[in-house]
Amino acid sequence: MSVRRGPFVIAVVLLSAMWIATSASAVSEQFEGRIFKVGKLKPIDSQPKLKVGYKAPDFSLPSLSGENVSISQFLGKQNVVISFVPAAWTPVCSEQWPGYNIAKSLFDENSATILGITTDNVPTLYAWTQQMGGVWFSVLSDFWPHGEVASKYGVLRSDGTSERALFIVDKQGVVRYMDVQDINERPNLEVLIHELEKLRN
Amino acid sequence: MPKKIIMILCGMLVLGGFLAEAVRCMAADAPPLEGGVLPNFNLPIPDQPSERQYLGLDGKGTFKIPEVRADVIILEVFSMYCPFCQKEAPNVNELYRIIDNNSDWKNRIKLIGIGAGNSPFEVDVFRKTYTIPFPLFPDNDFSCYDTLGKVRTPYFIVIKVNKDGSHKVIYSKVGTFGEPQGFLELVLKESGF
Numbered sequence: 001m002s003v004r005r006g007p008f009v010i011a012v013v014l015l016s017a018m019w020i021a022t023s024a025s026a027v028s029e030q031f032e033g034r035i036f037k038v039g040k041l042k043p044i045d046s047q048p049k050l051k052v053g054y055k056a057p058d059f060s061l062p063s064l065s066g067e068n069v070s071i072s073q074f075l076g077k078q079n080v081v082i083s084f085v086p087a088a089w090t091p092v093c094s095e096q097w098p099g100y101n102i103a104k105s106l107f108d109e110n111s112a113t114i115l116g117i118t119t120d121n122v123p124t125l126y127a128w129t130q131q132m133g134g135v136w137f138s139v140l141s142d143f144w145p146h147g148e149v150a151s152k153y154g155v156l157r158s159d160g161t162s163e164r165a166l167f168i169v170d171k172q173g174v175v176r177y178m179d180v181q182d183i184n185e186r187p188n189l190e191v192l193i194h195e196l197e198k199l200r201n
Numbered sequence: 202m203p204k205k206i207i208m209i210l211c212g213m214l215v216l217g218g219f220l221a222e223a224v225r226c227m228a229a230d231a232p233p234l235e236g237g238v239l240p241n242f243n244l245p246i247p248d249q250p251s252e253r254q255y256l257g258l259d260g261k262g263t264f265k266i267p268e269v270r271a272d273v274i275i276l277e278v279f280s281m282y283c284p285f286c287q288k289e290a291p292n293v294n295e296l297y298r299i300i301d302n303n304s305d306w307k308n309r310i311k312l313i314g315i316g317a318g319n320s321p322f323e324v325d326v327f328r329k330t331y332t333i334p335f336p337l338f339p340d341n342d343f344s345c346y347d348t349l350g351k352v353r354t355p356y357f358i359v360i361k362v363n364k365d366g367s368h369k370v371i372y373s374k375v376g377t378f379g380e381p382q383g384f385l386e387l388v389l390k391e392s393g394f
Binding site: 073095097098099101102104105106131132133186188189193 | 279280282283284287288318320322323326327330
């Protein structure tokens, strides 16, 4: 029996290797030569701590503007999309936020802002977002205590980076949507906007 | 008996996977060369009548870029997530405007864009943000992008279509094309206008 199964097992292994070798991200000329190639990473490397309906853990993190930003300051005012991305100067991350950058009107229409968070330090985030041409939303550093906020949200990976994760926190401070994405792939913008639209009702 | 069926199904699954992967592996490892031809791939004929009219296409189904009714076709591979493409968008619009305002060129030079890895929704965000006046096509699964040699974005390819339907790539470069009028003059010169 094992002899008959052999070719199938080999085929499956070969096929898996070929799939793993493929890339799912285009490269912008803007970042040519500046992006660290991370290869294919373990899709998810953390244990969830939150669920939809939970109160979003509060935090206060330094932003690129020099001021600290907390989730509680948006209570009663705006919905918040928390966008954790794994690291500056890496594939996928370097395109995800520039995409959100031109979709501002879609967030405005849904009374939402974005808080972009990574576990990089502020100078690194500054250089990286400048290379993007700047972004309209707040970019926060969860560098020290390292990954504390990512850990509270259950998205701190074992290597100290965060997952590629999205949380929608409504004006009452409640998590209304969460998506811990395969780190190798960009989240679907349409799904995110659709989830924001649901908050209107 | 069920074991046999499971084995057959597994075999079909693996074979299907291999065939799908084989198509992906046929992806070019370099962009189209100037003097060569475009790799073979299809795009959907747009639903919008105005876009069909612009491209000179009828009905439904798919088309190949050299089938666009034009002497010269300027193709931009872009992504809504690419900051350079965002910066280049007003430039490309200006190129369109210059061509559209010239009665000699407007029916002979056409522009189209392919959104690498972009869904229809994402392409629509790009279109609306920059008020793109020419047809844009989503390439959600990167199939066109792979066929075009996984180019960095933005990437511009210009083809000249001959009377007999054959064509030649006359421009194939990554990055901004610079000042639109200067680029257009280059295109006109290279295409023998």
